[in-house]
Structures are given as C-alpha cells and as structure tokens.
Amino acid sequence: MPDLLIELFSEEIPARMQGRAAEDLKKLVTDHMVEAGLTYAAAAAFATPRRLCLAVEGLPKATRATRxxxxxxxxxxxxxxxxxxxxxxxxxxxxxxxxxxxxxxxxxxxxxxPGREAAEVVAEALEQAIRNFPWPKSMRWGSGSLRWVRPLHSIICLLSDDAGPEIVPLDIDGIRAGDMTWGHRFMAPGAVQVSGFEDYRDKLAARHVVLDPAERAERIRHDADQAAFGLGMEIVEDKGLLAEVAGLVEWPVVLMGPIGEKFLGLPPEVLQTSMKEHQKFFSVRNPATGRIEKFVTVANRETADAGATILEGNGRVLAARLSDALFFWENDLRKIEREGKGMAGLEAMAAPLANVTFHNKLGSQADRIARIAALAREIAPAVGADPALAEQAAKVAKADLASEMVYEFPELQGVMGGYYARAAGLSEEVAEACAAHYAPLGPGDAAPTAPVSVAVALADKIDMLACFWCIDEKPTGSKDPFALRRAAIGIIRIITTGGVRVSLEKVLMSWAEASILMPVSYGDPRGTGVPKQRPKTFDRFLSTVAEGETSSGDFYEDQEFDLEAISTEFSDLLAFLADRLKVHLRGEGVRHDVIEACFQLGGQDDLVLLVARVKALQAFVETEDGANLLQGHRRAVNILTAEEKKDGIEYSLDPDVKFAEGAEETALFAALDAAEPKIAAALAEEDFAAAMTAMAGLRAPIDAFFEAVQVNSDNGIIRRNRLCLLNRIRVVMQRVAVFGALEG
Amino acid sequence: MTRTPQAQDAPRSFQEIILRLQTYWAARGCAVMQPYDMEVGAGTFHPATTLRSLGDRHWAAAYVQPSRRPTDGRYGDNPNRLQHYYQFQVLIKPSPPDLQNLYLGSLEAIGIDMGLHDIRFVEDDWESPTLGAWGLGWEVWCDGMEVSQFTYFQQVGGHDCRPVSGELTYGLERLAMYVLGIDHVMDMPYNDPQSPIALKYGDVFRQTEREFSRFNFDVANTEVLLRHFEEAEAECAAILAQDRTDPKTGRDIPMAHPAYDQCIKASHIFNLLDARGVISPTERQAYIGRVRTLAKACADCFVTTEAGGGAPAATAEA
Structure with a gap:
C-alpha cells in the first residue's frame, strides 16, 4: 500500500494562518481523493513557518474500475x-x-x-487544492498569476511503497513537483532529497526543523518553564502567544533575559502588554515580589555564542520600548500631580476628550461621559452605591482614553484609569470602576459586582443603547458596528449576576430627561469656539411649546418631551433586551417560549423579577400539574375563543356561582376564589414559586370540570355564565404569565 | 542560496551603512536614484515606487528618501523617534524569486553576521489608505528589532499590480543604531568617527528636530495649511483635467507626475494638520479618502502613459 507525502514549501506563512492551513490542505486533498474512490488509512498535516506538509498512509495503487x-x-x-x-x-x-x-x-x-492510478488522482487533488486554497488573504508574485499566501517555491508530491518512492507528475504554473526540500533557513539551508514521510521528518529534524507545531510549542513551554524554575520564577501563561511563537520558528531556542531595574516600577499590565504585543515575549513573574522581572524570547536558531548576541539585541529593543512606556507613564502621572490630588488631575487628563468625537450625531466623548455620570448617579441607590461616588467614578472612568499610555496601548484602557485614579488619591471603589465599567467584555469575562462599578457599568451600556436607539442606529442581521448586542448582554449579565432591582423603563426615562436636552459639542478641534448644540437627531422627541406660553425665549425652556415618541423607542429597546435575554437564558436551558410567556405580560422591565418568574414558570410547566394545567388552560381558551368569535362578543363579565350546576362547577368557582387571593399575595411578595403552587391547585378542579360539564348548555344563561367562568380561568392564570404563548 | 559565510567588516557610521546599501543594490542591477525633492511621509511616496510599480514595464530602483512624520517629533530627546528620518527603498518589478535572499545579503553587506543574529519574517500586511495601495509581506526582525518592511505590492492607486513589485524599506536610523550598537539616535556617528571633523547624528539633526517639533505641534498655521490642502487638491484635479494633447507641441502629454506632486503635497499637509490635532477621527477618514482620490486619479493617468506601459514608446522627434 503506497503512502503519500506532500510538502508545499514557501516564503514565511503568517503564524496565525498555519494551523488552519494544514487542516485545510488535509481536508481538500483527502476529500478529493475519497470522492474519486481513493481511500486511505490515516492522514496527518503539519505546518512550519515555511512549509505545509500532508502525510497520507495506506492508499491503494489505483481506484477500482466501475461498471x-x-x-x-x-x-x-x-x-x-x-x-x-x-x-x-x-x-x-x-x-x-x-x-x-x-x-x-x-x-x-x-x-x-477503468480504475485510475493513485498518482493521477493525487495530482488532480493537489492541483485543485493549491488553486482553490482558502487562505484568508493570498497574493501574486513576480509575473505569475498563481495565488498563494506568500510566494510558493517548491512542491514535494511523492508516492512511496515497498518498491521505493515515485514522484507524482505535477506542474503548477512552472513549479514541478519533486522530492527535494530545504532545511532551516540559516542553520541548514541546503537542499535534501527525501523518500517518504518518515525520511522527510527525520531529515528535517537533522536540519534544524521541527515539523510538528505541537512539538515546537511543547519544547518552548518546557524550556521556558525550566529556565524560570531555575530562578524560582514562573512564566505567565499565555496559550495564544505560545501558539503564535511556535508558528514563528522552525527551531525554537528559548532565551531568558532581565528587564531593566528602572522599568520594574511600571504597572505589570504595561510590561506584559508591551512585551507581548511588540516583541512576542513571555513575561516571567517572581512569586516572591509579585512583579514581572524577566522576559523570555524564543529565537529561531542556535548560535556559536549560545544566543548572547540575540539576547542582548532583544534586551535593547525591549529597553527602548519600555523607555517609551515609562515616558508615557511619567508624563501621565505628572499631569495628574500638577493639578494636585483629587478629581482635578483626572479632569485635566480627560479635558481633550471634549474634542474627540464619539459619534457625529451624538457629540464628543466628553458629552457621553457627562450622560453616563448623570445616569450612574440615578442608578446608584438601586445598586447600593453612593450616588456622589458613582457620579465621580463615571467622570473619571474614561479619562485614561486621553492618556499617552492608552494612546500607545489601547488594550490597557480602564486598567490605566485605575492606576491614575489611585495616583490622584481617589477612593479604591472609583479606581476599581475604571477597569470594571467596561466589563463584561465577553462570555469569559466576569460581570462587575462592586456597587460603584455596577452603577457605572450599567450607565455606560444603557447610554450606548439608548443613544443609538434614539438616532435609529439599531443592529440589523449580522450588522452591529457599535457592538450593541454585547452592551445588551452586558446589562443582562450585570443585573442578573448582582440581582440588581431596577425598572429599566424608569432608568431609560431618567436617561432621556437628563440627556435629550443636554447640549453636546461636535468636537471643536480648531479652537474656534463653536458653542455646544443640542443633537438635532433628538428633535423628534421634543415638541415646542406654543409660542407665547413661555416668556424666557430660551430654546431649551421652550421644549417639552414628546413622551409618546420616547416610549415607543424604549419599548422597542426593551423588546431587544428581552430577545437578548432569551439568547442568554437559552444557555441556562430556559425555553424561549417560557420567556416570551412572561415578557408578554408587559411592563417586564425589571429583569431580576422577570428571570425569577421565568424560572419558576419553567419549573412549574415541567411538573405534571403544570403540564395538565396548561392543557386545561388551552382547552378553556380554545372553547372561549371559538364561542366569542361565533357570538361576536367577549365573555368578560364576572361569572356567578348561583348559575353553577353540579358539584364540579361549584368546586371550580370555589377553587378560583381560593387561588386568586393566594396568587395575588404571592405575586405581591414576588414569590413566584408560591404563585405557581397556588395555581397548581386549579388543575384538579379544571380537569374535573371539563370531565363532567358541557360548556355549551342549551340554557343560554348557564352557557354565558360558563363561558365567563372560562374567561376567569384565563384572567387568573394570566396574572402569572401569558400561558397562550407557551408551546406544547 | 549562496552567501558569503563571513560578515564583512562592521561599518563605522550612519553614512557608511547608506553607502554600502547603495553599492550592494547597484551591484544587483538597481538604478540608484536620488531622493524625491518633496516632503513625503515614506519612501513609498517617491514616484519611483508609487507610479513605477504600475504598468508592465520592468523596473529596478534603490534610493534614500528623507521622510517626515510630524506626529513623531520629540524635540530630539527620544532615543528612537524623529519627525524627519531616512528610509532606504528598493523596488524591483517583477519581484525576483530570490528576493528574500537578496535582502538577507544586504544585511550581511552592512555587517550583520548571519551566524550570530536571529532574523525573522513576521507577518505584516502593508496598506496605505492614502495611496489606495496594499500588499502582503513581512516586517523583518533582527533579534526582535524591526529592521525592514518587505512587501509584495498587490494594488497601487486602485490598480492591480501586474507584474508584482517586490518592495523593501529599511528604516535607516533604527537599522544603523542597531548595527552600530548605539542607544540614542543623536549619539550615532554620522560620518567616520575618525574623521578630522567627526559629526554625530545629533550634530546634524538635533537642532532641526527641536525646531520642527515645535513648529509641527504648535506653530504651523492651520488655516494656511487647510487652504493649501484644498489648493493642492484642486490643482491636482485641474492638471489631470487638461487635454492630453499639448496644444503648443501637438504631442500627447498627459501629466501624471505633476498631478502626483500635488497629491504628495496634499498628503504631507494632511500629516501636518493631524500633528496639529485639528483633525477629528471622523474627519480623518474623510481627508484620507480625499488624498486617495487624488492618488487614484494620478495612477489612472500614469498607466496611460508611455512609462506606465499604456502607450507605445514615442518615436524619435523630428
């Protein structure tokens, strides 16, 4: 049984694309072979910076003939x-x-x-794979028209069996398949002939190329750990960086070096970010001091001086980078110090944000901060935060966007704000809110729980949503340029994690009151003193008070809210949040129709209550009582709807027990009389489980009623009374949820 | 894959590194050109790269280009950042198959010992939104230091590059500091330190860095600049709007290069305005788009010219 070896040798393939490319090569080639009837026993793909490799074992010599x-x-x-x-x-x-x-x-x-030779099928499979390779980005080179991720230099395509290797004839735009490869670019640049996968792998290893990326990563991890361990230190784990670095080298050599003493005072996040982003260095932490004191770099070669020159060079580059960082850090701190302790320093830092456009219909970053601050103050009591502190935190939380450090390292936004707030002597709660108010940034990121952070984080996200809803920039389909879905999920997670009891509608209205009339600046970069203006896009939420009714002539005093227009937008926004809640709770196994049944009650803008109700309802409908009651409810509603349609009237009057006939009907009256106050009391207590239990008491009487009683009595009065009784079932149950929205 | 195994003698000054690069690329068949006589942000803006990467005519050029990045000014204090610095640029069309090795040879030529250093090609896709250009390639690292940009041009001025040009850009100060083992750019020997009058980089440029940093950040008259931007934009369009046929000589003379000069001007003025902090993020995109419109129009014109491969070579004039 022949084995197949393919190597596509090119100029350096971007590290981030290598893993996917190896898999794509395997899939494209083997899929094509199998489709053509060429089966195989096993296949494996590998990538290094300069090559993709595919090894396939156990191919037949030819495909079978078919008739x-x-x-x-x-x-x-x-x-x-x-x-x-x-x-x-x-x-x-x-x-x-x-x-x-x-x-x-x-x-x-x-x-x-007729059966086809394996070589013929393989050649066809490889040519198609190369010509249709799904690189994220590909290019042409020289005068050719072939596309590859970087110039493709040579191809090995070799079938080998007991009789020996044979080159598969293949010529792609002048590149002829052969059996030659090249070793490490610097350590063993010569060409070498190979006879099959094992020979290829071994010859590469002897020429300083580790073919398997997992093996390269493991070597790096092991050697780095050893080097750090020897000094009583530890590597700060970073799997993404490890995979990337393994894709930058064919022959990994781990080198550890010191970070200059004068840089050790920089925040560890700065050291880590600078080393990782710019240099692809690992950080080495000293557990004794908690500081990052050394770096690990991974070279692509051994040298006669055991890496001394390489390490020295890397150290110099790092020192230059960190000098920059230190310069920014000291400049930022100096700015704060100049203003003295307290808010003044951070306000000075944030001043340029008045000239940074947040969105051309929504004014500057400074305007956005002012809105968030007003809202955080409103929300504070509900989350147990001091309003003044929440407002202060909101005012400083984004100040670092104007810092030199964050300009250089945008990923440090918030983190730096925390350091600057502490440097200004602001309280720990305020400092903490700087980083925490952006959270949660994704499913893996925790929602903030400290009250001040919660207030600012909620205000930040609610402002986002409210603003973009007011200018009608809502997410559609896959388009969500302002990450509003993430903001909505953030709100949901913060509220449900912390059990935050707020009426979102009231919060939104207080946002509107503070924000819609708030004049904003559209950036004043030229310093021409353009006065702040009210966002024109918000005009539709205002109605001008008739002339003559006010005397001040002040534009803002002459305006009134158009409550209807605002609440239309906000109902839509709440429905969007409910949709996000469905997605969020689906992860916890909650049925979307259960959420819908609760949300349809209307006024469900307290997400904590909504979730409690949803969870109690789901638990209830999963019980036998719940399932049966649901059936009973459906039967009642079906009859009622049919008769109401037929008669063209609504049976919404109170049924009277004096028209009840037989024990079952009387019992249902009694059961409803008993359940109603219990449900009401439980709901008043927000005890949804108790409300469900009270409702469960209706199941037996309803079942018994339908068993024994014919609703459509010949006696018109009795019939009407019974239909009103059915309506009462619906009304009572609807206090808990809109059961009609439930499926099954 | 043949390279001299031993590195050459180490260069001793900034200018020696430039001279060696010129000698090296001249020996590999490049026309060694001189800097373009206008303010540009990078060597790519030189018409020898931007325009000559278009069309099907083969081309090989190498040159030093003084480059200006007003926002990078640090009054001559920062060890690495300058508002005026030099790039060494190589452009070969079509890109030769051994361009990577040719490039590595140039590093050896300036004294980088391949046996001791760690050279890496790290993904870096190049894009110039102002030129409507992009390409794929790498930044080249030497011991973790970015010493060059290596790009295969795919598109320039909105036109597909056929054939593809290989472009190399060396950041000369940074590279030279590395080779010479200097930590602060101002301390770098500009000429041979043994010269009767030894000059350091700082002797040549500290004064100008200081003056231009102040000028760029705080003094450049933004109203004048804004007006100049509009004028350059209008002039570029006006040049291209001229009849191709020169009424005086009756010859077909489209004016891609004079128009492109105006595009360069607009681009530099935009950089200055940016340094003055008078361009908001939203406006920024709009300005870049306006420069790109000019670059594309110039490219459209160039590809119809003789040098752009769009017209037959002119016959000798009577």
Missing amino acids: EERKGPRADAPEKAVAGFLRSTGLTMDQLERRADKKGEVLFAVIEK
Missing part, C-alpha cells in the same frame, strides 16, 4: 428521447447496446470506468 448499466428508451422511441439519453450518458449511438424484450428493442448504456 454502470443504464436502461434507456426503446429503440424506436422519438428522436428527442434518444438524444436526451445520449446527452445524459455522454455516449454516441453506436456505443449503445440494443437488447430485445417482449415488445421489441430497448437501448442500454453500459458505462465502464
């Missing part, structure tokens, strides 16, 4: 029918067989496909 027989029209069938048959089989008339049957002759096509 297919197809019955066609009669020999005397109309010409059209025969022509169609010829077209579909790809044969000519004289290639068809005529076979006699009872009524005459029938045409038969016998299509024989």
